[in-house]
Amino acid sequence: MTEELRPSDPSRIGGHRLLARLGAGGMGVVYLGRARSGELAAVKVILPEYADRPEFRARFRREVAAARRVDSPWAVPVTGADPDAPAPWLATAFVPGPSLAEAVAARGPLPPAAVRALGRMLARALTAVHAAGLVHRDVKPGNVLLALDGPRLIDFGIARAPEETALTSDGMVVGTPGFLAPEQARARPATPASDVFALGCLLSYAATGRPPFGTGAVHALLYRTVHDEPDLEGLPAGLREPLERCLAKDPAARPTAREVDEALGGKTPAGTADWLPDDVVRLVADRSAAMLALPDVEATALDTEADEPPADGAGGPDPSPRPGGRRRFLLLGGAALLAAGGGAAFWASRRDDGPAPAAHRPLLGVQADLTGPQRAVGQAQERGVRLAVEQFNARKDRPFTLALTVADDGGDESRAVRAARSLAADRDLLAVIGSTGDRTTGASLDAYDAQLVPQVTASSAQSVYGVSEPRHFLQAVPGYLVSPALIALALAKAGVRRAGILIDRDGGIPSWQIGHTTFQALGTVRIPAEPRVVPRLAGDLAPVVARMLAREPDGFVYTGTPARAAAVARALAERRFTGVRVLGYPAAGQEFPAAAGEAAEGWQVFAPYIDPSAARVRGFAAAYRGRYGSAPPYWAAEAYDVARMVIARITEAGGRPSRTRLYGLLAKGTYKGLVRTYAFDENRQLKGYDVFRYEVRGGRYAYAGEATL
Incomplete structure (x- = not known):
């Protein structure tokens, strides 16, 4: 969705009057703009601090050239650009529909016929990308927008010719974890086969409602992509074989995008809404109405400035085919209503751009x-x-x-x-x-x-x-990345000279994030630390504890589950370990002191919840x-x-x-x-370090006040 323009934003770029923000990244801002012709466009503007770098401007110039070479009705066309402007910009046709990710979230998996049609159209888009000598490198549900006449592959901001990788830092993974190929996860160059792997992930997600390599922390997604088989349970029989080929670990074993198009079979729509189920058609119409119901759209339709020359291609007609045929009536209740001046009223009644009806309680x-x-x-x-x-x-x-x-x-x-x-x-x-x-x-x-x-x-x-x-x-x-700094500081204040960190994968993502970040934080306070990672299926942890104690640590951190924390506490007590002991707070359930008994005494916990006392x-x-x-x-x-x-x-x-x-x-x-x-930062995460310390005394967690840096 859109955000209001900020005071620092320009009002015009290259013949486009800017209406709203569509999004922002580390390198630039994408605006919703309206050209002199009245056409809406997505206008990407590079931030000044990057525009002044010759190498970055060269990269952007190649991006513009790359986008122009892609010729497909299923990829958003470039409508204007000026890579040499003081603020370099690129405009593409604006697609007001929802992303594939939003559609699957709202209605669940798509039916097999819709997945086949989606796959064939996206495969043809990638065929055009690859024919232009490019690799997209970030094919994912968020980069596929849905229109009634077909999907649109967007975001060529990281599209590069295979040989044009010199400006990418060594070891940098480009793409979205969970939707990138094993070779990309290993920070190796992407190829057209990498895009095919990503397409397989995307279509599996569309058909089942979940990514084939799960969700969670980046490191876990990358590991599963490289080493694990995809989860294709629930995939319709006719789709399983072609998608399994797309998801081959070996790039050479994958089909080309053109071969994927042929393997999927089925009908491909020609400018109609036939490929989408009814509830997604309604979602597309609703979202289109919302995105187009902007205060300044009509006001800017005829708004021009004689002293500003037209930019290269700015405001050209949208070459994409128009919706037609069956179910056009759904648009009459949605985006088409805007033409009659009723878009805002319709949206207020259908969605949430207006206040809640007075007859109902908040x-x-x-x-x-x-x-x-x-x-x-x-x-x-x-x-x-x-x-x-x-x-x-x-x-x-x-x-x-x-x-x-x-x-x-x-x-x-x-x-x-x-x-x-x-x-x-x-x-x-x-x-x-x-x-x-x-x-x-x-x-x-x-x-x-x-x-x-x-x-x-x-x-x-x-x-x-x-x-x-x-x-x-x-x-x-x-x-989870907050408490490790406080754990490290507590160990430093206690005079710990060497620490052991036992990261138990049975505790899932919290265990890894707290344990790994604690290891990094101990480095900042110059405490040598030895991390050990044990798998979920590990049995007795006592031998692992014994090997860790052989290094003579005087501090010990465990991140995992309450039950296995109790076993670790007993193993330390049996070996008469008297150093500082810290428990990652997700493992600090009431069962820990109950199961560990006297071995739990003295363990510290740094948690984000306050004691009721x-x-x-x-x-x-x-x-x-x-x-x-x-x-x-x-x-x-x-x-x-x-x-x-x-x-x-x-x-x-x-x-x-x-x-x-x-x-x-x-x-x-x-x-x-x-x-x-x-208060929240730009990543929607809580600001501050409000964490509280506890210590097990007498079989219970005794509150020791707020922990401070």
């Missing part, structure tokens, strides 16, 4: 694991949010009454997707808090993002999610005890804080803000909560 959602493996945390968070809503509704001066809806995803990824789709479909829903765990949070991101629902997690601390960048997501908890949350703890008859558990205060922040922003906006406006208020504002101050 609705806040909670998605949590209430019955699965993290039910203790999920139930604590649901109660914390409910208490915040009830307190707000009990105010005599409340400006509105807030409703609450709750969905239990049971800690299961498939249930999480269904729960997110169900909640997001309610047009009264303004925001959702959740989910509890990393996997369920990642699984639900696309469904909420497709409906523009602001999603705020109070407990999921993973640094990478899903297959596309979430645009309406906020992480209101310090990430802390002075700053005593008022909340008393209210929780009065409402539920027991002391609040960990994570309840954090969810209460986040709920109050969301409620404050809804109130600030008058009770019925659009989802987009509410997200903007949350993302750009600062809220002082009980646990911490909530």
Whole structure:
């Protein structure tokens, strides 16, 4: 979706009046622009600090030339460019439809016939790319936009001729993990066969709703891409064989893009909507209406400046074929309505660019694991949010009454997707808090993002999610990469001279991220460290502990699971280890001290959740005890804080803000909560290092206050 122009943005570029921002990256900004002819365009502008570098300008000049050489109806055409301008720019035809990632998130896997048609059209786009002597290098669901007459392959910003790689740093992986080939994962040059591998990943995702190499941390995705077989379970029989060939580890064993086109078979549409299922047609029409319902579109249709000469190709006609034939009536309820001046009204009634209907109460959602493996945390968070809503509704001066809806995803990824789709479909829903765990949070991101629902997690601390960048997501908890700095500092203050770090893959992504980052952080405080990684299927960890102690460390860090943490603690105690011991907080469940017994005594934990006995949350703890008859558990205060922040922003906006406006208020504002101050950086992650220290004493986690750098 779009963002408003900033004061520092130009008003015009190369004959285009700029209307909004479409996105920004490290090298430039992409704007939505309108040319003199009235045509909309995506205008990519290079940032000044890069435009002044001759080598970067040379790279951009080649990018422009590369994009012009690609001739396919399924690749966005270049409509104008000026690589020699003070601010170099490139304009392509604007496609207002959703990405493939958004469509799959909103409706689930596409039917086999649609996947075949999608595959044939994208294979033909890649055939044109390769015929021009280029490699795209980043074929992924986010780089495929859906129009009723067919898909469009976009983002040739990293397209290069195979020989034009001198400007790429050695060892740099270019592409999107989970959708790049094994050779790219090894930082080797990409070839046309690499694009075919990525196409296989993309089509598998379209057919099953999940990437063939899973999701998660970058390192894990790269490892699985190189070493593991793809997960093709659920792939229709007729698609499995051609996609298996695309996903061959050996580039020489893969078909060419032209051969993929032939192998997929089936009909290829010619300028009609026949290839898409009905619900995706509706999504395309809705998104087109939203993207085109901009305040300045009509005002700029005839707006020209005589003193600005036309740029090279700027404002030329859109050569792409027009939708036609069957189901054109769906457009009459969507994008075509704009021609009659009703686009904004239609969008307000269909989606969320306008306030919630006055007849309905503003609705806040909670998605949590209430019955699965993290039910203790999920139930604590649901109660914390409910208490915040009830307190707000009990105010005599409340400006509105807030409703609450709750969905239990049971800690299961498939249930999480269904729960997110169900909640997001309610047009009264303004925001959702959740989910509890990393996997369920990642699984639900696309469904909420497709409906523009602001999603705020109070407990999921993973640094990478899903297959596309979430645009309406906020992480209101310090990430897994925060506590390692505090762990390293604590070991340094304790005088540790050598540390052992046991990274247990049974703990998943949190274990790796905390353990690996702790190893790096210890290097900054000059403490030699020896990391050991054990696989999920490892049995007795005592021999591993014994080998680590042979190096005579006086500090020990374990990241993994509570059950295996207890085994490690007992192994250290049996060998009379008396050094500093630190437990990664995801392994610090109540079962750890219970299972480890006396061996748990003295272990330290650095966690993002505050103890309910802390002075700053005593008022909340008393209210929780009065409402539920027991002391609040960990994570309840954090969810209460986040709920109050969301409620404050809804109130600030008058009770019925659009989802987009509410997200903007949350993302750009600062809220002082009980646990911490909530402010977010450009990556939608929480600023600050609010982490709390605990030490096991007497069989329980004793609160030792806030940890500081």
